Amino acid sequence: MSAVDGPFTRRGALAVGGVALASLLAAGFLGVFGDAISDPPTALADAWSPSAVGHRAYLALLREVGVPVIVSRHRTADKAQDGAVVAVLEPRIEDGEHGARTETLVAIDRAARRLLVVLPKRAAAPDPLQRRWIAHASLEPLSEAQRVVDALELDSEVVRPDHSIAAWRGPLPAPALDAPQLLRSKRLAPLVESDDGMLAGELAGEGWRTIVVADPDVLETHGLGRGDNALLAIRLAERLGAGERPLIVDETLHGNEEQPSLVRELLRFPLVLATLQALLVAGLLAWAALVRFGRPRPPPPALAPGKAFLVENTAELLRHGGHLRHAAAAYLRAAKDDIVARLRPPGEPGAPDAWLARIAAARGRTRDLRMIEERVRKIEDARHGAEAETVRAAQAIHRFRQEMTHGAADDPGRDRAAQG
Template identity: 40%
Template sequence: MTASRNPFSERVGAILLAGCGLSMLAGFLGAVFWGDSPNVTNNASTSYSTSALGHAAFVELLERTGFPVVRSRFRSAERAWSGLLVVLEPTDDDRFDELVSDPELPSALIVLPKWEVVRDHPLDDRWIAEAGLRPTMEVESVARTIDASCSVVRIDGSGSNWSSDGVGESIPPSVSDLQLLTGGVDPWIDCDEGVLLGEVREGLWILSDPDVLTNHGIARGDNASLVLSIFEELTSWASIVIDETVHGFEFVPSVWTELRRFPFVLVMLHVMGLVVAALWCGLYRFGPPVPTASGVAAGKSVLIDNAAQLLLFGGHSGHLVRRYWSQARRRVREAYHLPREIADDELADTFRRIGRERTDYDAVERRVARATADRGIDGSELLAAARAVSAWREEMLDGSR
């Protein structure tokens, strides 16, 4: 493994740090101000919609009154097993067919469709500019998915001789172009012209006109009181699950789907960034590992090196060079059979005379004196002096043979 080094320059490190900081700030602000609301805003007849045809006001009315309400985007029938499942203005498609044909369908209220958006609002796609009545045959198709004997009629006016089976007594609906059912249902709220709320079979009801629930109609007349009376009777204040899968908003929660949504997508991006950074750092660490040096290696050279380092660190190298110079002169004196008692000055003159043609005794003497005069001298100077002594000794000894 190569020596460790920082794979990032200061500039790259600063950019990465700034990016992480901004991402964390964006995640915090998004969680606070954006929240976890799904992206289901539109102008259709859904419980999320705030358009004239939507039912957001109906949901808010139930919640403020104290009904436990849940908007469901997955397994709605299963989640409503102990309460009431509400399906708002479905269309005749496979999703609705699958829902009503579920053998485990709990108590449910199906609200028939009535209006369709003709033109969107030019300033905001959550609003509508124009709406029109759906063809009665299209509404009948939805009703007959539940009961084949149902028919749909529309009347001018508000209907006559309203009666109820203990639901919303004396509260006639305030609706224009009133849409009613005939045939095949047990009437709970009806008039001479047809049925507004009827029971198809035990635990399954149909509300023929959605205008008593829509944002534009729930505040008209006594519609709000009528709605509360209906749901109090149908639920006994149990939970209300509003299905949104029939509007194409199916969303099965899981770890992987949540990681693709804000702000959790930032967590995934951070993890991916960490993986990239780890791989980047690993580019400088490929190859076989470098063997770890042992504490003390074997051999004389290691001991000599350690001793030399200790002497150099302690400032005793000059003493060794002087000692080496003294021993070299003694070795040369013995080689030339000079008397041991000879004086230093006379010995120096003799060495000068003998080595006049080959060496410079005085130059070596000066180098040794200069190298050993200061304890703080550089180690290279001491080594050069020792080499000069060695060269002088070799020249003198070679000449003595």
């Protein structure tokens, strides 16, 4: 089958191949760096979720009131050692003491001097049509929250009373909750409590403080706007010093751990702007460094057309040959011959040089002619600066010829010189 009979022309095949290659590169890029360009699409109880059980609204509220919020996806315990406030919101850990997430929670607890722990309560199923929404949510077993309490060694019990709470007491604002999840503890100092247990409790020592919130409804999206829940959620963070210090929100205990990468950081805003600028500059430099693009330019001709090339080459040969004085003398001789040919009447007797001397005297140019002749005689080919002196002499010769031949037709001195 010939190229004409094929399904694609050569240009069409190249276009299809280029589109396929670009699509492959884009898919690989998004697969590796997709999370670095935008927030992960999630509907669960984590820092990016805008769903009913998500924490995105709470973190946005904290930023609105001036609290610097940092989402941590790697080695949160190391970051906690700098004195920042650490928030562990609804952590998911394994059953037992030796699970990886359990050990991570314990490491954060030991490293953090100011720690906010919010116990888990609900399990949510994402909507298959809207990845950032939930289809439904259900209460998790109490054991999920109790595992967190036991890992932190709080000597407390998680309970869910079967009736609503009417009276709340404590130094913080009262919440608006239906069927709350509470803690019963003798070790924690209550911050918000009722007769059935405490919603928020505090454990403090010299230079450190830990606050445990039993029910996440006060800061999840669905409950944040009820009553004074938003105010309570802000007060909990401020009690630990958030605002004066940044708030680090751990996401490793939600399975969102990410190894640090320089490339990912360069693709995050605002560093992505500098990255794009560097790529643009590199592209321009590569473009400027190209040897050629398209068909090669035709080589210049060996001999350029026109008189200029001939004159320049002749002058160069004379300069290299060391004949500057001879060239100046020849130019003076040619100028004299041109003046005589243009001014001398036909058949007038006399030698050309003598006749030119009379004409120059009649026009008051005798001194100029003698100076030019003397300048030409004094040119020494081997002396330094002879080239410049030759050029000046040639300029003087050119001016003398122009002055002598300008207005020759009506020059009154010409007739007097001829008669004399």
